[in-house]
Amino acid sequence: MGVSQIKVGITEPRTASQDSRDEILKAAMQLFANRGFHETSMSEVAREAHVSKALIFWHFKTKEELFVAVLNRLLEPYFIDFAEEAAAMDERQQIEKLVEAYLLFVRDNASSVRFFLAQMLHDQRLSEGLNEQVLKLYSGYRAMLVELITRVQQKNICALRTAPESAAAFLLSALNGLLIEYLFMGANAIDPEGAVAMVGEWLFGPSGTSSSEGGAPSA
Amino acid sequence: MGVSQIKVGITEPRTASQDSRDEILKAAMQLFANRGFHETSMSEVAREAHVSKALIFWHFKTKEELFVAVLNRLLEPYFIDFAEEAAAMDERQQIEKLVEAYLLFVRDNASSVRFFLAQMLHDQRLSEGLNEQVLKLYSGYRAMLVELITRVQQKNICALRTAPESAAAFLLSALNGLLIEYLFMGANAIDPEGAVAMVGEWLFGPSGTSSSEGGAPSA
DNA sequence: ACTGCGGCTAACCATTCGGTCAATGGCAAC
DNA sequence: GTTGCCATTGACCGAATGGTTAGCCGCAGT
Known part of the structure; x- marks a missing residue:
């Protein structure tokens, strides 16, 4: 898919895992933000992040855990x-x-x-x-x-x-x-x-x- | 909308239908209020109103219609x-x-x-x-x-x-x-x-x- | 006595939900 | 080449969802 993961050998590896985790968080943030927790399904998050639903559950044990992760990330720049x-x-x-x-x-x-x-x-x-x-x-x-x-x-x-x-x-x-x-x-x-x-x-x-x-x- | 046409006979006829409709609205109002629309299921409303789920769908065509009815009732005293x-x-x-x-x-x-x-x-x-x-x-x-x-x-x-x-x-x-x-x-x-x-x-x-x-x- | 109808229900249906699992590709280590 | 781990997936599960259907009950009109 559209991911452009160019390895830049000298700097940090930036594993693909981190990449996908990031995109999941990004997608989830957006969806949670303007649809709320209950109205956002994991399938939607998966689709929006161009990732399989199972991968989300590999990164985050439950929906709540994903949610809390999003919350924490949102709180950073506050x-x-x-x-x-x-x-x-x-x-x-x-x-x-x-x-x-x-x-x-x-x-x-x-x-x-x-x-x-x-x-x-x-x-x-x-x-x-x-x-x-x-x-x-x-x-x-x-x-x-x-x-x-x-x-x-x-x-x-x-x-x-x-x-x-x-x-x-x-x-x-x-x-x-x-x-x-x-x-x-x-x-x-x-x-x-x-x-x-x-x-x-x-x-x-x-x-x-x-x-x-x-x-x-x-x- | 919002018509309150209570026939003032000697005693109120107050059909059972109106009664149940009222209780459904009451229960729905409460549930919607502190759980939101998507988080409230029709079964819950039914249980809370001591009524079968089907009856709700007899009174209100869809969940949205029930919701709008609740909204209107809430808006009255506003x-x-x-x-x-x-x-x-x-x-x-x-x-x-x-x-x-x-x-x-x-x-x-x-x-x-x-x-x-x-x-x-x-x-x-x-x-x-x-x-x-x-x-x-x-x-x-x-x-x-x-x-x-x-x-x-x-x-x-x-x-x-x-x-x-x-x-x-x-x-x-x-x-x-x-x-x-x-x-x-x-x-x-x-x-x-x-x-x-x-x-x-x-x-x-x-x-x-x-x-x-x-x-x-x-x- | 029967018919029609408003009020009501248990059972059912298709779909979607959060979550699991077995399997796979890639890749570094040996 | 093989092993083993990480990242990833499609297929699947039971539960719950919004919504439907067939039919029951009591009662007014005839």
Whole structure:
């Protein structure tokens, strides 16, 4: 079939086994993402991966194991590398950067996000460890927001007087709302720059944006 | 559709057929709600409704038809009766009332909301008419918000200077975010009063709430 | 008494599901 | 060349799926 497995002797062997395993995972990821777990059959995965169904069961003992493998692979890029660039920014810029990163991530990983959402929506008990990881990520993000808002309030440059926890929760909710709006309504629903501006106005009152490195809107 | 033509004789005739149909719908609703469409089998519905599987197919031609029937029944209470009480309130109170109604509805109909969410998440093409209805409801709600914010801005009692459409979209997103937070995190996540206060502060600046007493924000 | 029909069911059907198994080709080691 | 392992496959399995069919039961109309 269409596989182009060119051996490049000098570098790592990259066995055919790994190749097929990879393609199975890739196909499964796609199918699970926009059809869900129960609606995706192993035969479909096999067909999409150009591989026999039996081979899937050779790589992964059960359907659940394949599923968990997909989940783990999806979770990999979910860690937003943030700390390094944040050091040079003031709090307001950090907050705005966080918001922007969240939305950009959602926009660029829509199918994965959709996947997790669908998964968490009804199969709460399957893949418990995974949910835990996602939750951890989530609350980490929230903690960063809380801290930033706290600092910003202490410095008195914040127009908002609500408790930081509530404010962060509200902001996070707004972001999540944008997320689901993006998933359900058309792809044009998410507008990171607009959202950042809105958050700025909400937190710091009506004023010019802090860091206007004005890039043209991409979408 | 949705006709409720109950003949009011002296006593309700209430044929056995209607009874069984009702119980099937009830069982199906419950199963669909927390297991999804594909994960729910007709045999399960039958067992849960204490009825033979064939009877289900006597009432409803296919599984999809049963599903749509359930959807329609779920959609009935979704129309927030709002206009009548709104007349007596000023714009700010109306906005706050809208927000509160949204959150209360979500809290009280969590399983239905979860159901619709899951449904819209992956099976976009199934039950297209339903999605249409939900969308209609949704954009109606949004339109009300837009109009209210517009008026409030014209009256100059609004601290926010963003375009009403953007503001409404942002507010709706925040509400949706609270929604999914409620669905995923514990039931304690939703706090209508706190949210209303927050929205008030966002739109009208830091001041005493218009109609409600200050409630301590819960975590 | 019989007929017709709405409500209901057990048994059945074809298909698909997750999963198994015996068998095979390729290839490195001996 | 043979051995042995890795990767891979088509054919197969029992269970469960959505859906059908033939027929039962009670009862109103005649």
